[in-house]
Amino acid sequence: MHLQRIWTTQLGEHTGQRVKLAGWLHRLRPLSQVTFLVLRDAQGLAQVVIEEPALAAELAKLPHESVLSVEGLVVAEPQAPRGVEIHSPSIEVLSESAAPPPFDLFRPTLTGQLPTILDHAPLTLRHPRQRAIFRLSSATMEGFRAALRSQDFVEIQTPKIVASATEGGANVFKLDYFGGPAYLAQSPQFYKQTMVGIFERVFEVGPVFRAEPHDTTRHINEYVSLDAEMGFIEDHTTVMRLLNGVLAGMVATLAETEPEALALLKLKLPQVPETIPQIHFTEAQELILRETGEDARREPDLAPAHERFLGEWARRTYNSDFLFVVGYPMVKRPFYTHPDPTRPGYSRGFDLLFRGLELVTGGQRLHRYEDYLTALARRDLEVAPFETYLEAFKYGMPPHGGFAIGLERWLARLLEAPNIRETTLFPRDLNRLAP
Amino acid sequence: MHLQRIWTTQLGEHTGQRVKLAGWLHRLRPLSQVTFLVLRDAQGLAQVVIEEPALAAELAKLPHESVLSVEGLVVAEPQAPRGVEIHSPSIEVLSESAAPPPFDLFRPTLTGQLPTILDHAPLTLRHPRQRAIFRLSSATMEGFRAALRSQDFVEIQTPKIVASATEGGANVFKLDYFGGPAYLAQSPQFYKQTMVGIFERVFEVGPVFRAEPHDTTRHINEYVSLDAEMGFIEDHTTVMRLLNGVLAGMVATLAETEPEALALLKLKLPQVPETIPQIHFTEAQELILRETGEDARREPDLAPAHERFLGEWARRTYNSDFLFVVGYPMVKRPFYTHPDPTRPGYSRGFDLLFRGLELVTGGQRLHRYEDYLTALARRDLEVAPFETYLEAFKYGMPPHGGFAIGLERWLARLLEAPNIRETTLFPRDLNRLAP
Numbered sequence: 001m002h003l004q005r006i007w008t009t010q011l012g013e014h015t016g017q018r019v020k021l022a023g024w025l026h027r028l029r030p031l032s033q034v035t036f037l038v039l040r041d042a043q044g045l046a047q048v049v050i051e052e053p054a055l056a057a058e059l060a061k062l063p064h065e066s067v068l069s070v071e072g073l074v075v076a077e078p079q080a081p082r083g084v085e086i087h088s089p090s091i092e093v094l095s096e097s098a099a100p101p102p103f104d105l106f107r108p109t110l111t112g113q114l115p116t117i118l119d120h121a122p123l124t125l126r127h128p129r130q131r132a133i134f135r136l137s138s139a140t141m142e143g144f145r146a147a148l149r150s151q152d153f154v155e156i157q158t159p160k161i162v163a164s165a166t167e168g169g170a171n172v173f174k175l176d177y178f179g180g181p182a183y184l185a186q187s188p189q190f191y192k193q194t195m196v197g198i199f200e201r202v203f204e205v206g207p208v209f210r211a212e213p214h215d216t217t218r219h220i221n222e223y224v225s226l227d228a229e230m231g232f233i234e235d236h237t238t239v240m241r242l243l244n245g246v247l248a249g250m251v252a253t254l255a256e257t258e259p260e261a262l263a264l265l266k267l268k269l270p271q272v273p274e275t276i277p278q279i280h281f282t283e284a285q286e287l288i289l290r291e292t293g294e295d296a297r298r299e300p301d302l303a304p305a306h307e308r309f310l311g312e313w314a315r316r317t318y319n320s321d322f323l324f325v326v327g328y329p330m331v332k333r334p335f336y337t338h339p340d341p342t343r344p345g346y347s348r349g350f351d352l353l354f355r356g357l358e359l360v361t362g363g364q365r366l367h368r369y370e371d372y373l374t375a376l377a378r379r380d381l382e383v384a385p386f387e388t389y390l391e392a393f394k395y396g397m398p399p400h401g402g403f404a405i406g407l408e409r410w411l412a413r414l415l416e417a418p419n420i421r422e423t424t425l426f427p428r429d430l431n432r433l434a435p
Numbered sequence: 436m437h438l439q440r441i442w443t444t445q446l447g448e449h450t451g452q453r454v455k456l457a458g459w460l461h462r463l464r465p466l467s468q469v470t471f472l473v474l475r476d477a478q479g480l481a482q483v484v485i486e487e488p489a490l491a492a493e494l495a496k497l498p499h500e501s502v503l504s505v506e507g508l509v510v511a512e513p514q515a516p517r518g519v520e521i522h523s524p525s526i527e528v529l530s531e532s533a534a535p536p537p538f539d540l541f542r543p544t545l546t547g548q549l550p551t552i553l554d555h556a557p558l559t560l561r562h563p564r565q566r567a568i569f570r571l572s573s574a575t576m577e578g579f580r581a582a583l584r585s586q587d588f589v590e591i592q593t594p595k596i597v598a599s600a601t602e603g604g605a606n607v608f609k610l611d612y613f614g615g616p617a618y619l620a621q622s623p624q625f626y627k628q629t630m631v632g633i634f635e636r637v638f639e640v641g642p643v644f645r646a647e648p649h650d651t652t653r654h655i656n657e658y659v660s661l662d663a664e665m666g667f668i669e670d671h672t673t674v675m676r677l678l679n680g681v682l683a684g685m686v687a688t689l690a691e692t693e694p695e696a697l698a699l700l701k702l703k704l705p706q707v708p709e710t711i712p713q714i715h716f717t718e719a720q721e722l723i724l725r726e727t728g729e730d731a732r733r734e735p736d737l738a739p740a741h742e743r744f745l746g747e748w749a750r751r752t753y754n755s756d757f758l759f760v761v762g763y764p765m766v767k768r769p770f771y772t773h774p775d776p777t778r779p780g781y782s783r784g785f786d787l788l789f790r791g792l793e794l795v796t797g798g799q800r801l802h803r804y805e806d807y808l809t810a811l812a813r814r815d816l817e818v819a820p821f822e823t824y825l826e827a828f829k830y831g832m833p834p835h836g837g838f839a840i841g842l843e844r845w846l847a848r849l850l851e852a853p854n855i856r857e858t859t860l861f862p863r864d865l866n867r868l869a870p
Contacts, residue, residue, distance in 0.1 A: 005667065007587075022667050024831055042587070042635035042666075065831035094667075097831035098804040122629045122827040131633050138590040142580075152442075152477065155573040157659045157842070159861045160595065160642050161608070161619075163868040173596070175610035175619070178648065182868055184596075184610070191861065194557045194870070198566050200477035206641060207595050213613065224592045231477075232440065232457050232529075369533040388870030392557040396459055396500035396532035407592070426594045426626065433598040433617055435629070435823030 003071060008039065008046035009260070011084045014074045021046055021086070022069045022094070024126070027106035028059055035059065037089075038106065039070055040128070044260065048072060048086040055091065063097040064105070065126070103127070114419060121426060121435050132261035133423055136254060137411055139261075141205050143253025144226045144405070147246040153201040153228065158191035160184055160207065164385040173211045184209035187404060192229040193336070193365060194392040196400045200231040205407075215430050217419040218357075220408065222428040229402030236338070236348040236364040239401040240278070240324055243352065243360060247322070248272040250410075267415065270321040270354075277314055278324035281346065284310055300329040304357075311356020326350040335375045338364035338401070348401070354413045362403025369393040438506060443474065443481035444695070446519045449509045456481055456521070457504045457529070459561070462541035463494055470494065472524075473541065474505055475563070479695065482520040483507060490526065498532040499540070500561075538562070549854060556861055556870050567696035568858055571689060572846055574696075576640050578688025579661045579840070582681045588663065589634040592641060593626035595619055599820040608646045619644035622839060627664040628771070628800060629827040631835045635666040640842075650865050652854040653792070655843065657863040664837030671773070671783040671799040674836040675713070675759055678787065678795060682757070683707040685845075702850065705756040705789075712749055713759035716781065719745055735767040739792075746791020761785040770810045773799035773836070783836070789848045797838025804828040 003020035011019065023041035035056040037048040048070055050056045072089035103110055103120065105127045110117055117124045125131055145155065165172040165183045173184040188204050195202040208225040228246065233239060251269050254262065262269065279287070285297045288306050291313070296306060302325065314323035327346040330339055338348040349363030366372055372393050376383055383390065411423035421427040426435055438455035446454065458476035470491040472483040483505055485491045507524035538545055538555065540562045545552055552559045560566055580590065600607040600618045608619040623639050630637040643660040665677060686704050689697065697704065714722070720732045723741050726748070731741060737760065749758035762781040765774055773783040784798030801807055807828050811818055818825065846858035856862040861870055 022833070042589075042633075063831075067831045067833045094833055095802055095831055098829045101830045119823075120826065122632060122823060123830050125630075125633045134591070134633070135589060137592075141590055141592075142584070145577075149577070154477075154570060155576055156569070156860060157572075157576075157640075157642065159657055159863055161644065161657050161863055161868065173610050173612065175608050177608065177868065178646070178865055195560075197557060198477075198560045198569070205592075207592065209596070211613070222594055222596050367530055388554075388557060391555065391870070394533045395536045395558050396498075396502045396530055398457070398502045398529055425591060428594055428596050430613055433596065433612065435826070 005069075007043040008041050009043040009082075011046055011074050011086075012082055015076050015084060016074065018071060018073050019086075020069065020071045021048075023067070025059070025062055025064055025066045025068055025097075027064070028062075030056060030060065037070075037091075039068060040105075040126075045081055045128070046070075046084075046086060047077075047080045048089050048091075050089065051087075055089075059091070062093065063100040065097040065101050065123075066093060067095040067097075068092065069094055114421060118421060118427060118432065119435070125425075128264060132258075132264045133411060133415065134425055135258050135261040136265075136267075136414070137407060137423070137425070139254050139258045140250050140407060140410060141224075141226070142257070143250035144205065144246060145203065146253060147249030148201070148203045148228055150249075151201065151242075151245075153203045153230075154195075154199040156188075156192065156195050156199075156202050156204050157206060158185070158188045158195075158204060160209070166190070166385050166389075171211045173209050186210055187225060188227050189334075189336070189404075190389045192227055192402060193397075193400065194389065196229050196231040197392050197395070197397055200398070201229070203228040213430060217421075218409070220420055220424055220427050220429055223409075223424070224407035226405040226407055226410075227402065228404075229400060231398040231400040233364065233399050233401050235399070236326065236350055236362070236401055239362050239364065239403060240276070240326075240350060243362060243403050244272065244276050247276075265415065270414070272322065273318070273320050276322045276324055276352070277318040277320050278326050278350075279310070281325055281327045281329065284325055287313065300332040302351075302358075307353055307358060308356035311353050314353070321355050323353045324350050325353060333363070335379050335381065336365045336372070338366050352403075354410070355416070357409070357413055359409055359413060360403050360405045362401065364399065364401035367393065367397045367399050440504075442478040443476050444478040444517075446481060446509050446521075447517055450511050450519060451509065453506060453508050454521075455504065455506045456483075458502070460494070460497055460499050460501045460503055460532075462499070463497075465491060465495065472505075472526075474503060475540075475561075480516055480563070481505075482512075482515045483524050483526075484520055484522050485524065486522075490524075494526070497528065498535040500532040500536050500558075501528060502530040502532075503527065504529055549856060553856060553862060553867065554870070560860075563699060567693075567699045568846060568850065569860055570693050570696040571700075571702075571849070572842060572858070572860070574689050574692045575685050575842060575845060576659075576661070577692070578685035579640065579681060580638065581688060582684030583636070583638045583663055585684075586636065586677075586680075588636040588638045588665075589630075591623075591627065591630050591634075591637045591639050593620070593623045593630075593639060595642065595644070601625070601820050601824070606646045608644050621645055622660060623662050624769075624771070624839075625824045627662055627837060628832075628835065629824065631664050631666040632827050632830070632832055635833070636664070638663040648865060652856075653844070655855055655859055655862050655864055658844075658859070659842035661840040661842055661845075662837065663839075664835060666833040666835040668799065668834050668836050670834070671761065671785055671797070671836055674797050674799065674838060675711070675761075675785060678797060678838050679707065679711050682711075700850065705849070707757065708753070708755050711757045711759055711787070712753040712755050713761055713785075714745070716760055716762045716764065719760055722748065735764040737786075737793075742788055742793060743791035746788050749788070756790050758788045759785050760788060768798070770814050770816065771800045771807070773801050773834075787838075789845070790851070792844070792848055794844055794848060795838050795840045797836065799834065799836035802828060802832045802834050 026040035072086035352360035461475035462473040507521035787795035
């Protein structure tokens with residue numbers, strides 16, 4: 001009889017039947033009377049009971065991580081993981097590991113310094129805890145897209161090779177494009193705004209590149225940005241409501257699709273409030289002065305310590321992991337930011353803090369052609385490099401705005417991981433280009 | 436009363452009611468007694484009847500593409516598009532176009548040379564036909580992902596900045612990475628194979644970069660690749676079955692979610708056969724000799740003209756738009772290609788032709804560490820640049836394979852567009868870096 005392979009997580013549905021599993025030799029535990037083989041597949045683990053001494057001896061010769069196919073009888077066993085185990089197995093070696101792996105993937109957590117763990121990502125990502133993180137990454141992207149598609153957003157993929165380093169000055173990677181200069185896009189900002197003229201509502205999930213020479217636990221040089229942009233908004237609050245719903249959708253998708261990964265990571269998902277609380281930038285500064293004694297009222301931005309303080313304050317005051325800070329000073333926001341008409345100098349831009357860390361930046365953008373010309377002139381920027389971008393505004397653009405969520409940063413805060421590299425699949429930083 | 440804005444495509448559900456629309460001034464047609472305003476939003480068009488001469492005069496002063504909000508009464512009118520039009524409108528100008536657009540977006544097709552149309556993409560993409568193409572792009576990505584997620588595939592996002600130009604020799608973009616060299620990834624090949632060790636089944640939708648100095652209608656230098664990779668396969672036929680199902684899923688999603696775009700483009704979707712017909716590379720060569728008199732049996736690859744011939748042959752013989760060509764010679768396939776054990780010199784690699792053009796490349800890969808060392812040595816390649824890649828195979832990897840579909844090429848063949856730039860949102864080629 002030719003058996004169809006099943007996942008280890010499906011064993012419970014097959015008690016009393018012979019089944020076929022396949023996966024990696026995760027662990028081998030020889031006891032006095034019996035040997036336990038733990039097999040790992042993409043979904044989970046299964047315990048296989050080896051009673052035949054010859055087979056046990058054979059398996060003992062294989063390095064961990066060898067790839068096996070196992071046929072056997074599913075037997076209920078309350079002591080075993082998921083309450084079932086495999087008896088009377090016949091085992092085929094599909095691919096033998098060429099060497100014993102330098103990490104014990106079967107221990108509850110990986111031991112080793114982070115750089116070493118990252119150096120060996122092809123192996124260390126196989127650890128059930130590590131890979132659970134990137135199942136959450138996959139589900140986050142899916143939840144983000146589903147939330148937006150349900151509101152008629154259209155997915156776009158925009159170029160990563162761009163003609164000019166227009167958006168953020170020096171922090172841009174330069175490349176050789178058939179003998180001429182080109183740059184890696186720091187964000188899809190200009191393109192997603194342009195696409196508002198076509199689809200009104202667009203989103204993109206893709207890589208962005210920042211040549212920031214900072215070696216911190218919060219920065220990487222290539223990351224995945226979850227971008228959305230929307231036309232016909234009232235003001236930045238329309239965008240904030242959209243983001244509020246998208247976050248709720250992301251969390252709901254994680255809860256629905258990844259219960260096992262969440263359980264393995266002992267992760268409690270945050271509650272996304274019906275309406276995320278907000279505070280104006282200037283009020284935040286007053287609050288910081290009043291409660292911490294530190295006067296940051298001359299600063300055009302929030303220091304990381306003050307973001308942490310506000311995160312704690314939001315938790316205390318609103319029982320919320322999330323807090324909008326709105327109305328950042330225009331001087332610290334990009335030229336396309338829409339000012340607050342009622343408070344000159346302040347913007348219709350916002351940050352969303354998640355557990356005291358900036359997770360999302362967003363806001364309303366300028367939409368009138370003349371306003372762009374004025375904004376560029378005010379910053380002493382030439383018009384020429386922006387010409388094709390400006391064409392979008394020249395021919396009629398509605399009030400619009402959007403936001404960008406950093407995928408790896410979202411995961412880092414969700415897991416309360418001290419270093420963003422722990423939630424980046426193959427991180428790129430000042431010193432790391434491989435694997 | 437504050438009206439909620441609705442889409443133009445929802446008008447039919449509101450006959451006899453006052454509604455609010457918003458969008459672009461797509462066209463203004465003054466007749467002797469009445470003026471017709473055609474309003475375009477993200478979903479479609481609506482006809483607004485202007486009977487008030489003052490209002491008509493006001494509108495006549497606005498350039499096309501100005502952004503309007505329109506409130507009015509929905510009236511059934513069999514002559515109007517969708518059988519409804521707006522009467523007694525009150526109109527607010529949200530944003531005036533700064534100049535009359537240099538293209539008539541209301542004509543059935545855009546007139547102009549392709550380079551000019553591409554130069555003005557922020558405007559020309561607003562044409563209903565143009566944007567319909569990119570709605571199909573969005574739906575294709577969604578269909579691709581849905582088909583794979585339903586089979587337990589996990590989504591990954593892998594780095595686009597890589598340490599070495601390992602995959603395809605010269606055709607790689609080089610960049611300055613903090614003073615040292617780095618390259619843009621030509622594909623996620625090495626990463627998706629590595630991730631088979633972690634999730635068994637993975638997919639990625641993202642940009643790939645090819646520094647090919649070819650100026651053809653089939654090549655662009657940055658495109659979107661729909662990549663999948665799967666472990667525990669029997670051989671390349673498992674991958675072909677997977678791809679067959681994924682294509683069916685993509686076509687089904689297009690049919691379900693984009694009927695309006697398909698109708699606008701007068702596009703008949705291809706039928707994906709239950710089992711796509713296949714032919715071995717050597718049989719294809721014999722067939723070409725027999726039917727065309729051209730002897731290509733010494734060639735290690737198929738010429739474009741021969742691919743076209745095979746496409747016509749598959750249509751005639753199997754009534755299929757799709758044809759698998761399997762068993763390409765090893766010499767033309769990358770080093771990680773799995774050979775056919777029964778036919779030395781030939782591979783377990785395949786191409787999928789769609790209407791006579793190569794759309795997908797795929798196959799089984801090597802999975803044993805020693806096989807990689809042998810394959811690299813045979814091609815005189817050093818092991819060092821592949822070290823982290825090889826780690827995936829060193830520690831046990833199952834038989835696996837995968838494929839990559841070029842998104843823009845898929846759309847080009849679907850639309851039978853003569854130039855791939857017509858189905859690329861913002862194309863990058865030898866001479867084009869903007870918009």
